Amino acid sequence: MGTVSKALNLLGYFNHGRLEIGLSDLTRLSGMNKATVYRLMTELQAVGFVEQVDGARSYRLGPQVLRLAALREASVPILSASRRVLRELSEETGETTHLSLLQGDQLASLSHAYAPQHATKVMMEDAEVLTFHGTASGLAVLGFADDSFVAAILDGPLEARTPQTQTDPAAIRRLIDAARRTGMAQSVGGFEAEVHSHAVPIFGPDRAVLGALAVAAPSSRMTDTQKQAIPRALRAAGLALTQRIGGVCPPDFPPMPLP
Amino acid sequence: MGTVSKALNLLGYFNHGRLEIGLSDLTRLSGMNKATVYRLMTELQAVGFVEQVDGARSYRLGPQVLRLAALREASVPILSASRRVLRELSEETGETTHLSLLQGDQLASLSHAYAPQHATKVMMEDAEVLTFHGTASGLAVLGFADDSFVAAILDGPLEARTPQTQTDPAAIRRLIDAARRTGMAQSVGGFEAEVHSHAVPIFGPDRAVLGALAVAAPSSRMTDTQKQAIPRALRAAGLALTQRIGGVCPPDFPPMPLP
Numbered sequence: 001m002g003t004v005s006k007a008l009n010l011l012g013y014f015n016h017g018r019l020e021i022g023l024s025d026l027t028r029l030s031g032m033n034k035a036t037v038y039r040l041m042t043e044l045q046a047v048g049f050v051e052q053v054d055g056a057r058s059y060r061l062g063p064q065v066l067r068l069a070a071l072r073e074a075s076v077p078i079l080s081a082s083r084r085v086l087r088e089l090s091e092e093t094g095e096t097t098h099l100s101l102l103q104g105d106q107l108a109s110l111s112h113a114y115a116p117q118h119a120t121k122v123m124m125e126d127a128e129v130l131t132f133h134g135t136a137s138g139l140a141v142l143g144f145a146d147d148s149f150v151a152a153i154l155d156g157p158l159e160a161r162t163p164q165t166q167t168d169p170a171a172i173r174r175l176i177d178a179a180r181r182t183g184m185a186q187s188v189g190g191f192e193a194e195v196h197s198h199a200v201p202i203f204g205p206d207r208a209v210l211g212a213l214a215v216a217a218p219s220s221r222m223t224d225t226q227k228q229a230i231p232r233a234l235r236a237a238g239l240a241l242t243q244r245i246g247g248v249c250p251p252d253f254p255p256m257p258l259p
Numbered sequence: 260m261g262t263v264s265k266a267l268n269l270l271g272y273f274n275h276g277r278l279e280i281g282l283s284d285l286t287r288l289s290g291m292n293k294a295t296v297y298r299l300m301t302e303l304q305a306v307g308f309v310e311q312v313d314g315a316r317s318y319r320l321g322p323q324v325l326r327l328a329a330l331r332e333a334s335v336p337i338l339s340a341s342r343r344v345l346r347e348l349s350e351e352t353g354e355t356t357h358l359s360l361l362q363g364d365q366l367a368s369l370s371h372a373y374a375p376q377h378a379t380k381v382m383m384e385d386a387e388v389l390t391f392h393g394t395a396s397g398l399a400v401l402g403f404a405d406d407s408f409v410a411a412i413l414d415g416p417l418e419a420r421t422p423q424t425q426t427d428p429a430a431i432r433r434l435i436d437a438a439r440r441t442g443m444a445q446s447v448g449g450f451e452a453e454v455h456s457h458a459v460p461i462f463g464p465d466r467a468v469l470g471a472l473a474v475a476a477p478s479s480r481m482t483d484t485q486k487q488a489i490p491r492a493l494r495a496a497g498l499a500l501t502q503r504i505g506g507v508c509p510p511d512f513p514p515m516p517l518p
Contacts, residue, residue: 071273
């Protein structure tokens with residue numbers, strides 16, 4: 001791994017549970033030696049990617065990432081395009097909706113909307129890294145990803161986040177095949193217990209899968225009516241979002257079932 | 260400069276006028292050799308910071324920066340805190356307002372609001388890099404920055420964006436001193452012709468200056484009434500924003516004039 005990748009991988013240790021990280025923790029998490037971590041963080045700090053909190057005790061992400069994100073959004077305005085789609089899909093289904101995007105070899109949630117109808121709802125945090133094998137979004141993405149990418153995921157560690165998480169590679173492969181065949185994936189409790197999610201892939205202008213649009217409902221609210229209504233609304237919303245960002249579905253993407 | 264800084268400085272060449280950059284242009288802009296630029300871009304691509312457009316012909320920023328920006332905002336929610344402040348300040352002054360933030364040694368606009376009152380207005384683009392010496396925001400920041408930072412800016416090239424841009428270091432030094440003394444800076448046509456801007460600094464919890472809040476009006480609309488009203492509204496909005504992000508003004512920051 002090159003120096004640049006080593007430095008940028010250090011940024012990967014920041015998440016909602018770890019918005020600030022000290023040098024010792026970064027050293028432990030990365031497995032690199034402390035002097036190297038310190039040197040890399042000093043370089044990242046010089047360009048505004050991280051900054052020190054409370055003098056020298058810990059680091060957090062720096063403001064430079066905001067400028068880059070604004071430029072990315074000017075280039076591929078998927079977050080702004082998704083806001084209305086998410087809001088309308090939440091209103092229509094009465095459940096939480098979210099968009100996740102592929103970032104290198106990770107899938108992260110980046111935008112969400114809550115429905116006004118219910119006092120209980122599935123809560124989302126933006127920038128949460130999702131597992132591929134344990135989420136509807138991940139399976140929907142894998143259904144349309146390169147074979148080598150799918151193989152690498154199935155080959156890697158397959159963490160069980162809940163007792164319901166499927167971790168058998170052959171069984172996951174069948175779920176991926178089903179997602180490819182139907183254009184939609186489901187997960188019941190694979191990432192969070194008591195959550196039933198549906199997801200569809202979102203495609204870019206080059207027909208490559210960019211991420212997934214999902215509806216996440218408490219399992220207890222998944223009536224027979226909802227089991228019909230959510231897939232129908234989600235399919236239409238996914239196609240609308242792909243279209244709004246100038247994306248094109250691949251030729252073998254299954255068409256919408258007739259109403 | 261270390262390898263990491265070299266790679267991340269390449270990201271600095273992306274802006275609203277250059278959302279996509281080819282390898283040859285990056286080589287020319289950076290002054291590095293093509294093989295080095297290619298190697299660094301390949302590393303940045305592997306971690307999702309950039310991606311290739313149209314096969315291999317050019318690069319644009321990648322989706323990874325969106326995840327990092329969402330985490331930065333969870334850590335220091337200045338963009339979300341600024342939205343309401345900007346909107347109210349635009350409504351009150353009838354003019355365009357914007358927030359810029361320090362990012363390493365750059366100042367970039369990151370959020371803005373337009374007023375509904377007028378058909379003509381100063382247009383803003385987020386993620387635009389502002390000069391320190393030619394903008395009210397830059398001068399407001401320099402008024403409260405470290406001496407060494409101010410010295411480096413005055414020592415560097417001082418570009419004249421318009422015939423009105425002040426480029427004499429001694430004269431700029433006097434504008435910075437005035438910003439420090441009054442807690443506010445002005446620029447008349449220093450960045451864009453026919454634009455009269457006012458700006459106040461925004462401070463973080465450690466009393467360090469983070470950026471600036473500004474009101475930008477067409478010079479032709481700066482009546483005597485507005486010359487009184489804008490500074491008054493802007494001072495109050497700047498203090499409110501500093502407070503909303505948990506910031507504290509430095510001890511020598513001038514208090515609000517009595518009404």
